[in-house]
Amino acid sequence: MAVVETRDIKKHFQDVRAVDGVTLSIQQGEFLVILGPSGSGKTTLMRLIAGLETPTDGEILIGGQDVTDLPPRLRDIGMVFQSYALYPHMTVFDNIAFPLRASGSRSTEEVRQAVEWATGILDIQHLLERKPRQLSGGERQRVALSRALAKEPDVLLLDEPLSNLDAKLRASARDELQRFQRRLGITTIFVTHDQVEAMGLGDRIVVMSGGKVRQVGSPQQVYHDSADTFVATFLGSPGMNFIKRDQLLVGFRPEQFVPMATVQSENDLTVLPFRVGRVEYLGADKLIYGEVLDQGHETAIISRMSSEQTFWLEPGEVYDFAVQKQQLRFFDSETGERVAPVKT
Amino acid sequence: MAVVDTPAEKRSGFFTGLADREEILAPAFLAPAVAYIILLVGVPVTLAIAFSVTDVTVGDTSLDFVGLANFRAVFQTPQFRRALVNSVVFTIAAQVIVIILANVLAVILAEDFRGKWLARFLIILPWATPISLGTIGWLWMLDSTLSPLDWVMVQLGLLGPGSLFGPSDHMNFLGKEFLAMASVTLVHIWRVLPLATVILVAGLTSIPNDLIDQAKVDGGSFMRILFRIKLPLILPIMAIALLFGIVFTFTDMTVVYVLTRGGPVYYTQVLPVWSFYTGINGGALAQGAAIALFLFPVLLAVAILMLQMARRMEVN
Numbered sequence A: 001m002a003v004v005e006t007r008d009i010k011k012h013f014q015d016v017r018a019v020d021g022v023t024l025s026i027q028q029g030e031f032l033v034i035l036g037p038s039g040s041g042k043t044t045l046m047r048l049i050a051g052l053e054t055p056t057d058g059e060i061l062i063g064g065q066d067v068t069d070l071p072p073r074l075r076d077i078g079m080v081f082q083s084y085a086l087y088p089h090m091t092v093f094d095n096i097a098f099p100l101r102a103s104g105s106r107s108t109e110e111v112r113q114a115v116e117w118a119t120g121i122l123d124i125q126h127l128l129e130r131k132p133r134q135l136s137g138g139e140r141q142r143v144a145l146s147r148a149l150a151k152e153p154d155v156l157l158l159d160e161p162l163s164n165l166d167a168k169l170r171a172s173a174r175d176e177l178q179r180f181q182r183r184l185g186i187t188t189i190f191v192t193h194d195q196v197e198a199m200g201l202g203d204r205i206v207v208m209s210g211g212k213v214r215q216v217g218s219p220q221q222v223y224h225d226s227a228d229t230f231v232a233t234f235l236g237s238p239g240m241n242f243i244k245r246d247q248l249l250v251g252f253r254p255e256q257f258v259p260m261a262t263v264q265s266e267n268d269l270t271v272l273p274f275r276v277g278r279v280e281y282l283g284a285d286k287l288i289y290g291e292v293l294d295q296g297h298e299t300a301i302i303s304r305m306s307s308e309q310t311f312w313l314e315p316g317e318v319y320d321f322a323v324q325k326q327q328l329r330f331f332d333s334e335t336g337e338r339v340a341p342v343k344t
Numbered sequence B: 001m002a003v004v005d006t007p008a009e010k011r012s013g014f015f016t017g018l019a020d021r022e023e024i025l026a027p028a029f030l031a032p033a034v035a036y037i038i039l040l041v042g043v044p045v046t047l048a049i050a051f052s053v054t055d056v057t058v059g060d061t062s063l064d065f066v067g068l069a070n071f072r073a074v075f076q077t078p079q080f081r082r083a084l085v086n087s088v089v090f091t092i093a094a095q096v097i098v099i100i101l102a103n104v105l106a107v108i109l110a111e112d113f114r115g116k117w118l119a120r121f122l123i124i125l126p127w128a129t130p131i132s133l134g135t136i137g138w139l140w141m142l143d144s145t146l147s148p149l150d151w152v153m154v155q156l157g158l159l160g161p162g163s164l165f166g167p168s169d170h171m172n173f174l175g176k177e178f179l180a181m182a183s184v185t186l187v188h189i190w191r192v193l194p195l196a197t198v199i200l201v202a203g204l205t206s207i208p209n210d211l212i213d214q215a216k217v218d219g220g221s222f223m224r225i226l227f228r229i230k231l232p233l234i235l236p237i238m239a240i241a242l243l244f245g246i247v248f249t250f251t252d253m254t255v256v257y258v259l260t261r262g263g264p265v266y267y268t269q270v271l272p273v274w275s276f277y278t279g280i281n282g283g284a285l286a287q288g289a290a291i292a293l294f295l296f297p298v299l300l301a302v303a304i305l306m307l308q309m310a311r312r313m314e315v316n
Helices: A044-048 A093-102 A109-124 A135-149 A167-184 A195-201 A218-226 A230-236 B014-019 B022-052 B069-076 B078-110 B118-127 B131-141 B148-155 B179-205 B209-217 B221-234 B234-251 B254-259 B272-281 B285-293 B297-316
Strands: A002-013 A015-025 A031-035 A056-061 A076-082 A157-158 A187-192 A204-209 A213-218 A241-245 A248-252 A268-281 A284-296 A297-306 A318-324 A330-331
Touching: A002 A044, A002 A187, A015 A044, A015 B285, A031 A195, A044 A076, A044 A157, A044 A187, A044 A318, A044 B209, A044 B254, A056 A241, A076 A135, A076 B209, A093 A109, A093 A135, A093 B022, A109 A135, A109 A167, A135 A157, A135 A167, A135 B118, A167 A195, A187 A195, A195 A218, A204 A218, A204 A230, A213 A218, A230 A248, A241 A284, A241 A297, A248 A268, A248 B078, A297 B014, A297 B209, A297 B254, A330 B131, A330 B272, B022 B285, B069 B078, B069 B285, B078 B118, B078 B179, B118 B179, B131 B179, B179 B234, B179 B254, B209 B221, B221 B234, B254 B272, B272 B285
Parallel strands: A031 A187, A031 A204, A076 A157, A157 A187
Antiparallel strands: A002 A015, A002 A056, A204 A213, A241 A248, A248 A330, A268 A284, A268 A318, A284 A297
8 A cells, every 4th residue: 555645746936846746656664765966856855745845736645645735743754854853952852752742642651651662762762861962963863763753653754864974874874774664664755865875775766856756666777777867877876878879878887897808708798999097996996987989989988897806907008898788778869768779 | 595584574564563463462452342341331330339328419529428328318218119119010011021022023023924024124113213202202192182092092982981991081191100100111112022023033033944844743733833842942042132121121211201200290210210310300419329229230130141141052
């Protein structure tokens, strides 16, 4: 059953079409990631689902009920903002109890039990008496999550909750977030501009740009079967390489573009002459910047290979690089849309 | 070997040299402020304290020490005691109402609506008016025979023979004890409300939007968000507005002087006006100073509280 549905939802701010006709359906227990660059409308979409913005057009359903005209407090949602938005004048206990008390239907004892449960999940019982300013970034994030979970909402909305953590903490927080989401089975919508987070967390990823959904699919689908050139270049670091052939753009991922000499299997390869420019060493991997000389054109291309790869590349020299034919993707050079494979 | 100019030698003009020396520059910049405080605050306060323990009058300017005799003398007059009570009552009554009204106005003005700029302009207007002119306006509004308020009440059937407020066609706002006190309080409220409102609007708009959005998602109704989130968060700013209001009302002389001159009889007398009457009009400088010094403890307490507030806000 779909827990959250948006039907052709639109939000225009004067001339800006922040969200421009988005139809989505999020399943029970699913971890859905909305991924897009800043200005793509992903946060506005989440605020529409939360009820913090009124849609210009379209419908929103939560748990089968049309909530389009309901204020946030009448929608059964929990939300964590990027800033965590902890109430600075309240203790951790009062912060987490706020949504419980606001509903007005729980006794003092029930509130206490719910706070205990919500803090138990995230292991922060020892922080209950503290004020937010006495907490570290990681602790604040847990308190904000506890508060969002305390009333056991139908949907959990997370707006870039990891981006205020430092890089090391972010990896462990990501891992923890996913494990506890699986354990509780709570339907979760997670907004981020970070593709690593999106790939690592999402059951499905919604890639947005310019207020529109470009593609919805599993991390594998959006990465390996990108629907258009935007998705193909936005995902991956660096994004997909393209070579123009007639009306087509032929695309392949940097890690699929390797020196001919290192290729084991020789079946169905496309071989391209590659003039090596700069080599960038990134620790585990290295990036090789250069140009492919194809049908009289020079196209800037990046290859990515393991640093373990000892094959020596001399800057300025031309080497034969190869891509497996099955890994080539084809896009219309006008619209950027994916098209069926053609013979190359 | 070539001679190399150091930068200091290059620009060693007389004034530039002085400006580079902090031990000269710092006192030079502080001097005007120090002079201002000594001449306009230090000297008058010292003089007032000195006068209050002597027998100085306009006629006899020699300072002969008399101890606390002046304080005892002024305290024994009913005018003084009424003025002391009135100063406190007017201040408290006005500030309680100002804080409530300012909160209501600030919550309205912090929202977006059509004509907001006009509402803001009208609310700030009393603060931009010279206090004496504004009070003269109120004097006409509350006049014993020509009051437009009387006329409006008569037209509404609230005043006149057989109506709620009695048979006379005039309320005589400033001629009856309770109405006169209420009128003075009202004008103080009218005067201080704009400042309090502006301070509270600034406080409300400084609350991060995320906090309010979070409270909405957390199920907070308008009232719950107002009383549990917004008001507690602007409490320190509210305290500042309150302290400013106390100072302005407690030390104000214009409103009572223009509106009632302390009357009817001495029922609306306040300390600053009574001090002026006794010390300047009556010529009893020493007693006038003693009356004025009764303002001192309250103002000192307010000043200390304000400084503490300011420091706490810096820490946060």
